[in-house]
Amino acid sequence: MEYHIKDLSLAQEGRDRIEWAERDMPVLRIIREEFAKERPLKNVRISACLHITTETANLAITLKEGGAEVYLTASNPLSTQDDVAAALVKYYQIPVFAIKGEDTQTYYQHLHEVIRKEPNIVIDDGADLISTLHKDYKELSKKVMGGMEETTTGVIRLKAMAKQGILNFPIIAVNDAYTKHMFDNRYGTGQSTIDAIMRATNRLIAGSNFVVAGYGWCGKGVAQRARGMGATVIITEVDPIKALEARMDGFLVMPMIEAAKIGDFFVTVTGNTSVIREEHMKVMKDGAIISNAGHFNVEIDVQALESMSVSKREIRKFVEEYKLADGRRIYLIAQGRLVNLASAEGHPASVMDMSFANQALSAKYILEHHQELKRDVYRVPEEIDRRIAQLKLESMGVKIDTLTLEQVKYLSSWELGT
Template identity: 50%
Template sequence: MEYRIKDISLADKGKKKIEWAESHMPVLLSLMKKYEDSKPLKDVVVGGCLHVTKETAVLTKTLAAAGATVAWSGCNPLSTNDDIAASLVKDEGLSIFASRGVNNKEYYDDIYSVLKFNPDITIDDGADLTIEFHKNLDKYGKNIKGGTEETTTGVQRLKALEKNSKLGYPIVAVNDAETKHDFDNVYGTGQSALDGIIRATNVLLSGKTVVVAGYGHVGKGIASRARGFGASVIVTEIDPINALKARMDGFMVKTMQDAASAGDVFITSTGCKDVITGSHFETMKDGVILANAGHFNVEISIDDLTTISKSSKAINENVEQYILNNQKKVNLIGEGRLVNLVAAEGHPSEVMDMSFANQFLSVLNLVKNKGKFENRIYNIDKEQDLLIASLKLESMGISIDKLSESQNTYINEYGEGT
C-alpha cells in the first residue's frame, strides 16, 4: 500500500469523525450493505480527486466495500482533513495522497500518484485529475472506462474539452443530478459557507450587508441563509434571468461596482475569475470581509489585492488582513479558497449522502456498461435521481402519495378534457 499523508497518528481522531458521518449518511450506507457481498467493483481501480473529509471517507469506504481498489488525492490544497486521511490509511488500508497546506507542486504530485495506479474509473471535483489524465492518457489510460465529475466548475471545464473534441473517455456529470445540485449546492453550500465565515471571524451577520456574487444554485443558497441570519443581501449577476430571479426572491440586485461600497461581507459563487478586482477593493468599506464559495481561488483577485496593499498580516489561522494604500483594511478568508472547507467542515453529511450515492451508482453504471458509452458527458438517469430521493425520504420516515391507475391513465393520454 502506497500513501502520502501528514501524520498517521491522527487516525483515531479521524475514525471517530467518519463514524459520525456514517450515522448521518443512511442512503450511502444502504448501498454499501447491498453490494459488499457481490463485489461488483472487484478488480476495478477507482482514482479519486476530491476533498478528503469525513463524508468523502464514507464514499471511499463504500467503493472499497464493493471491491474497488481506491487511490485518492485532495482536490484543494487547504481542504484535506489530516485526521481523516490518516484513518483511511491506517484503518481502511486505502492509498491516500493528501495533506492540508500543500504547495502547488505537492498538490499535482499527489494527483500523479493516483494516476500511476492506472485507474479504470476517475472521480473528480473540479476536473484537475481528469485534465491531467488527458495530458497523459497514453501513459496511464490503458484501463480507463469512464469518470464522474462532482462540481459545476469541473463540468464546465469538461464541457469545454468535449466541445473541442478532446474528451478522451465518457464522463457522468454527477453535479447536474437534481439530488445533487438542488440539495448539495443550495442547502449544503448555503449553510457551510456561512459556517466557515462565522468560524473564521465570529462576525455578527445580523444587520450587515452581504454581497453575493452569482445567483446560481450556490448563490441562491447563500443569499437565502444570509437573509435568515438577519443580513441585508445584495446579489450581483451577469445573467438577466438569474438577476430577475434574485429580485423576485426579494434581494437587491446591483453591479459589483455599485455593491462594492455598500457591502460588509462579500461572498463569490460564480465559477469565474476576477469577480472582485482592484477597482472594487478601493471603494470598499474599512474592515470588509471577503470569502469565496466557488471551486477555485480565482474569483477574488489576490494579485490585485496585493498590488494595492502596503502590507498584510495574519489575524488568525484562516484570515489574512490586507492594509490598502488608502489605509483601509480588507480581510480575506482562506486565501480566497473554498471558505466552507478551509474554515469549516464542508457540507453537512446529510446532503453529501445524496451526492455521493450518485457518485457510487454512477461508477457502478460505468463499470457494468463499459464499452457502451461514447466519449462525451452524460447526465444522471432520472430513475437514479428518483431512487436516491426515495431512499432519502424513507430514511427520514417520510411517505408520499402514489398515482392511482386512473391518474396514471389521465396524465399519459390526451382524450380527457373539460
C-alpha cells in the same frame, strides 16, 4: 501500502469523526450494504480527486466494500482533514495522498500518484484529475472506462473538452443530478459557507450588508442562509434571468461596483475568474471581509489585492489583513480558496449522503455501460436520481402518494379534456 499524509497518529480522531458522519448518511449506508453483498466493483481501480473529509471517507469505504481498489487525493490544497486521511490509511487500508496546506507542486505530485495507479474509473471534483490525465497521460486516458465529476466548475471544463473533441472517455455529471445540485449546492453550500465565515471571523452577520456574487444553486443557498442570519443580502449577476429571479426572491440586485461600496461581507460563488477585481476593492469600505465559495481560487483577484497593499498579516487563523495605502483594511478569508472547506468542515453529512450515493451508483453504472457510452458528458440516469430521493425520504420517515391506474391512464392519453 504507498501513501503521503501529515501524521498517522491522528487516525483515531479521524475514525471517530468518520463514524459520526456515517450515522447521518443512511442512503450511502444502504448502498454500502448492497455493495458488500454483490461486490459489483470487484478488481476495479478507482482514482478519486475529492475533498478528503469524513463524508468522502464514507464514499471511499463504500467503493472498497464493493470490491474496488481505491486511491484518494485532495481536490483542493486546503480542504484535507488530516485526521481523516490518517484514519483511511491506518484503519481502512485506503491509500491517501493529501496534506492540508500542501503547496501547488505537492498538490500536483499527488494527482500524478493516483493517476499512475492506472485507474479504470476516475472520480473528480473540479476536473484537475481528468485534465491532468489528458494532458500528461494521453495514452493512459484512452484506457479509462469513464469518470464522474462532482462540481459545476468541473462540469463546465469537461463539457468544453467534449465540445473540442478531446475528451477520451464518458463522464457522468454527478453535479447535475437533482439530488445533488438542488440539495448539496443549495443547502450544503449555504450552511457550510456561512459556518466558515463565522468560524474564521466571529463577526456578527445580522444587520450587515452581505454581497453574494452569483445566483446559481450555490448562490441561492448562501443568500438564503445569510438572510436567515439577519443580513441585508445583495446579489450581483451577469445573467438577466438569474438576476430577475433574485430580485423576485426579495434580494437587492446591483452591479458589483455598486455593491462593493456598501458591502460588509462578500462571497463569490460563480465558477468564473476575477469576479472581485481591483476596481471593486478600490471602493470597498474599511473592514470589508471577502471570501470565495467557488471551487478554484480565481474568483477574487488576490494578486491585485497584494499589489494594492502596503502591508499584510494573518490577524486570525485563515484571515489575512491587507492594509491599503489610504489606511483602509480588507480582510481575505482562506487565501481566497474554497472557504467552506478551508476554514470549516464542508457540507453536512446528510447532504453529502445524496451526492456520494450518486457517485457510488454512477461508478457501477459506468462499469456496466461504458462500452455503449460516447466520449461525452452525461447526466446521472433518472432511475438512479429517483431511487436516491426515495431512499432519502424513507430514511426521514416521509411517505408520498403513488399514482392510481386512472391517473396513469390520464397522463398518457390525449383524448380527455374539459
